[in-house]
Amino acid sequence: MELVFLGTGAGMPSKLRNTSSLILNLSAEQEGYWMFDCGEATQHQLLRTSIKPRKINKIFITHLHGDHIFGLPGFLGSRSFLGGDEELTIYGPVGIKEWISTTLRITKTHLTYPLTIHEIDENVLFENERFKVLTRELEHVIQCFGFRIEQKPLPGKLLIEKAYESGVPKGPLLKKLKDGEDVELENGKTVFSTDVTGDPQQGFTISILGDTRYCLASVDLANEADILIHEATFDMETGDLAKDYGHSTIGDAAQTAKEANVKALIANHISARFMPSDIAELKEQGRAIFLNLHIAEDFTHFEWKNEQLQKK
Numbered sequence: 001m002e003l004v005f006l007g008t009g010a011g012m013p014s015k016l017r018n019t020s021s022l023i024l025n026l027s028a029e030q031e032g033y034w035m036f037d038c039g040e041a042t043q044h045q046l047l048r049t050s051i052k053p054r055k056i057n058k059i060f061i062t063h064l065h066g067d068h069i070f071g072l073p074g075f076l077g078s079r080s081f082l083g084g085d086e087e088l089t090i091y092g093p094v095g096i097k098e099w100i101s102t103t104l105r106i107t108k109t110h111l112t113y114p115l116t117i118h119e120i121d122e123n124v125l126f127e128n129e130r131f132k133v134l135t136r137e138l139e140h141v142i143q144c145f146g147f148r149i150e151q152k153p154l155p156g157k158l159l160i161e162k163a164y165e166s167g168v169p170k171g172p173l174l175k176k177l178k179d180g181e182d183v184e185l186e187n188g189k190t191v192f193s194t195d196v197t198g199d200p201q202q203g204f205t206i207s208i209l210g211d212t213r214y215c216l217a218s219v220d221l222a223n224e225a226d227i228l229i230h231e232a233t234f235d236m237e238t239g240d241l242a243k244d245y246g247h248s249t250i251g252d253a254a255q256t257a258k259e260a261n262v263k264a265l266i267a268n269h270i271s272a273r274f275m276p277s278d279i280a281e282l283k284e285q286g287r288a289i290f291l292n293l294h295i296a297e298d299f300t301h302f303e304w305k306n307e308q309l310q311k312k
Contacts, residue, residue: 001024001025001026001028001029001151001204001206001303001304002024002025002028002301002302002303002304002312003022003023003024003025003206003227003229003266003301003302003303003304004022004023004025004049004051004299004300004301005021005022005268005296005297005298005299005300005301006018006021006022006023006042006045006046006049006298006299007019007020007021007022007037007039007041007042007045007298008020008268008269008270008296008297008298008300009067009269009270009271009272009298010067010231010233010247010269010270010271010272011067011271011272012067012272013039013040013041014272016272016275016276016297016298017270017272017297017298018039018040018041018042018044018045018298019039019040019041019042019066019067019068019070019071020037020039020062020067020068020268020269021035021036021037021038021039021042021045021071022035022036022037022208022229022268022296023035023036023049023051023056024036024149024206024208025051026131027055029130029131029151030130031057031130031131032055032056032057032058033051033055033056033057034056034057034058034059034060035056035058035059035060036059036060036062036147036208037060037061037062037068037069037210038059038061038068038069038070038071038072038075039066039067039068039069039070039071040066040067040070040071041071042071042074042075043071043074043075043078045298045299046075048299049299052082053075053078053079053082053084054079054082054083054084054085054086056079056088057086057087057088057089058088058089058090058091058126059072059088059089059090059091059092060090060091060092060133060147060208061090061091061092061093061096062092062144062145062146062147062208062209062210062211063092063093063140063142063143063144063145063210063211064092064093064095064096064099064142064143065142065211068210068211069092069096069099072090072100072103073100073103073104073107073109076088076100076104076109076111076115077109077111079111079113080110080111080112080113084112084113085112085113086113087113087114087115087116088113088114088115088116089115089116089117089118090115090116090117090118091117091118091120091125091126092117092118092119092120093119093120093143093144093145094119094143095119096117096119097117097119100115100117101117120135120145121135121137122135122136122137123135125147129152130151130152131149131150131151131152132149132150132152133147133148133149133150134147134148134150134221135147135148136148136217136218136220136221137217138209138210138211138212138213138215138217138218139212139213139215139217139246140210140211140212140213140246140247141245141246144210144211144212144246145210146207146208146209146210146212146217146218146221147207147208147209147221148205148206148207148221148222148225149205149206149207149208150203150205151203151204151205152203153200153201153202153203154200154201154202154203155178155179155180155193155197155200155201156197156198156199156200156201157178157197157198157201158174158177158178158196158197159196159197159198160174162195162196163177163191163196166189166191166195166196167185167187167189167191168183168185168191168196173185173191176193177191177193177196177197178193178197179193180193180197181193204226204227204304205224205225205226205227206225206226206227206228206229206304207221207222207225207227207228207229207260207262208229209221209222209228209229209230209231210231211231211233211246211247211269212231212246212247212248213242213243213246213247213248213252214248214252214255214256218230218256218260219256219259219260220260221260222256222257222260222262223260223261224260224261224262225260225262225263226262226263226264226304226307226309227262227263227264227265227266227302227304227309228253228256228257228260228262228264228265228266229266229268229296230248230252230253230256230257230265230266230267230268231247231248231253231267231268231269232248232249232250232252232253232267232268232269232270232282232286232295233245233247233248233249233269233270233271234247234248234249234250234271235249235250235274235278235281235282235285236249236250236251236285239251239252247269250267250282250285250286251285251286251289253265253267253286253293254285254286254287254288254289254290254293255289255290257289257290257293258289258290263292263307263309264292264293264294264308264309265286265290265292265293265294266293266294266295266296266302266309267282267286267293267294267295267296268296270282270295270296279295282295283295292309294309294311
């Protein structure tokens with residue numbers, strides 16, 4: 001699993017940070033690429049990565065402020081021009097369907113692929129055999145959601161010597177056993193997957209939050225997560241502004257991570273008032289509360305490997 005930050009700024013684009021968007025790369029987990037928010041010029045940011053728009057199959061929108069959605073019309077159109085023909089599913093708050101449909105209709109934008117739009121509430125949003133996505137409403141100035149992405153337990157490691165001892169030949173039967181299937185040998189003997197595999201491996205959990213004040217819903221969504229991605233628009237000295245505008249400070253993000261007992265925190269959605277020279281101070285403020293804190297920059301890549309967050 002890999003995270004690619006396309007836009008890490010707040011409110012409007014700046015020279016250093018574009019508006020909100022990130023990619024959750026689940027291609028290794030057979031789920032493709034999921035986008036979270038699509039601020040203005042997101043498709044321009046994609047040009048500086050190896051990610052192809054046609055490979056993105058799900059988009060999750062946290063809320064309907066422009067810095068989180070104004071890149072959608074251009075992205076949707078370009079996905080057609082660039083050979084996208086597979087279905088794209090968008091999840092977002094009430095109003096997202098009307099906004100997208102109206103924009104496409106008035107501009108006469110023709111899509112070459114099926115587009116499905118789900119307007120969401122607090123629920124299990126999506127579930128298949130590999131992943132479950134849950135949502136909770138946060139505390140912003142308009143309706144805004146956070147997402148919890150849970151990978152389901154993975155099959156245990158194949159104990160290859162045990163499999164051979166049970167009479168399983170080299171070949172496709174070994175893969176079936178590794179995938180949790182029991183197999184029947186040519187001699188009629190059944191080899192049970194549980195007998196030749198180790199214990200199931202725990203999957204990862206990521207919590208990706210939209211704009212929010214500190215709230216218990218954020219803590220619940222992030223509970224025991226491996227990675228929490230939390231906005232940190234303000235520093236500790238501007239906490240009153242954060243509350244007034246429905247945002248969080250770096251301290252709020254760190255406190256949420258601490259209370260939720262997550263393994264790693266990535267602070268995102270950073271105000272343009274903070275220059276590169278201010279980032280060290282932001283980190284210091286946050287790490288005084290929660291040590292394993294990172295601050296995302298545009299085009300930062302993170303990888304979850306061996307139960308650790310690694311910056312690439």
